[in-house]
Amino acid sequence: MNFTGQSVVITGAAGGIGSALTRRFLSLGARVFATDRNQEALDALRDELGNPAAFFASTFDISREAECQEFAARVRDDWGMVDVLINAAGYFPLTPFDELTYAQWREILAINLDGPFLVTSNLLPLLKKSAAGRIVIISSASIFVGVAEQCPYVAAKAGLIGFMRSLAKVVGEHGITVNAVTPGLTMTAPIKKLFPKAAIAKATQARALKRDEQPEDLVGAVCFLASADAAFITGQILNVDGGSTFH
Ligand SMILES: NC(=O)c1ccc[n+]([C@@H]2O[C@H](COP(=O)([O-])OP(=O)(O)OC[C@H]3O[C@@H](n4cnc5c(N)ncnc54)[C@H](O)[C@@H]3O)[C@@H](O)[C@H]2O)c1
Numbered sequence: 001m002n003f004t005g006q007s008v009v010i011t012g013a014a015g016g017i018g019s020a021l022t023r024r025f026l027s028l029g030a031r032v033f034a035t036d037r038n039q040e041a042l043d044a045l046r047d048e049l050g051n052p053a054a055f056f057a058s059t060f061d062i063s064r065e066a067e068c069q070e071f072a073a074r075v076r077d078d079w080g081m082v083d084v085l086i087n088a089a090g091y092f093p094l095t096p097f098d099e100l101t102y103a104q105w106r107e108i109l110a111i112n113l114d115g116p117f118l119v120t121s122n123l124l125p126l127l128k129k130s131a132a133g134r135i136v137i138i139s140s141a142s143i144f145v146g147v148a149e150q151c152p153y154v155a156a157k158a159g160l161i162g163f164m165r166s167l168a169k170v171v172g173e174h175g176i177t178v179n180a181v182t183p184g185l186t187m188t189a190p191i192k193k194l195f196p197k198a199a200i201a202k203a204t205q206a207r208a209l210k211r212d213e214q215p216e217d218l219v220g221a222v223c224f225l226a227s228a229d230a231a232f233i234t235g236q237i238l239n240v241d242g243g244s245t246f247h
Pocket of ligand 1: 011012013014015016017018035036037038041060061062063087088089090091092111115138139140141142182183184185186187188189190191
């Protein structure tokens with residue numbers, strides 16, 4: 001795959017999966033707007049990459065409408081258009097249902113469901129300027145099985161599938177595709193922190209492929225959906241969980 005000359009926006013770019021995607025799109029020739037709410041982590045990623053000219057960075061919160069509008073204005077000024085948008089930012093705390101407050105529910109929905117809507121709708125005018133716009137949404141394989149301690153997160157990630165399929169119908173006439181990737185339990189920093197080792201080992205044993213899922217395992221699926229080869233695929237889920245769930 002080759003993304004030379006392509007303009008790619010990635011949210012959650014400083015995170016485990018987002019940074020793996022940022023590295024790969026840069027190595028495949030794209031220029032990347034790496035965005036995250038964690039400025040320090042974005043700076044660290046820029047340093048690790050050697051501050052390449054193709055690396056653009058912006059710190060903002062995807063759940064805040066005004067910040068998404070400001071970011072879209074900056075992309076319009078700096079680039080004038082966008083070819084690929086990857087919605088990878090996400091927030092997934094564990095909370096027992098009987099301790100869950102409405103404020104927590106709202107916060108988790110605001111980041112995981114409202115956020116991709118806000119980023120996508122504000123960047124849509126710039127995606128329409130691409131000859132072949134691509135939107136990829138990182139949902140979660142948890143939508144197939146449910147997670148007792150993650151009710152709002154799983155609800156938001158399932159909601160993204162409805163958004164993705166409906167949006168595919170809205171933007172198809174502009175040649176833009178919209179698809180979702182559903183990762184399984186993937187070894188990023190929050191998972192290592194939140195999940196007991198025994199729970200991770202159990203998830204690994206329950207897979208057809210008996211090893212831990214790594215952020216790099218998601219990269220091929222996302223790049224494929226963002227590529228010219230996926231031009232006639234839209235409104236679809238590509239599940240990447242090592243064979244934990246089949247659907
Ligand atoms: N790791 C997993 O097991 C797993 C499984 C299924 C789906 N996912 C999804 O994959 C994506 C990446 O997750 P990850 O495991 O790399 O986690 P991560 O925490 O390493 O990365 C997520 C990034 O999103 C950023 N972020 C969070 N809230 C934000 C906001 N309001 N505005 C802007 N940036 C924000 C964080 O700062 C972080 O850098 C998420 O959407 C997550 O829900 C992860």
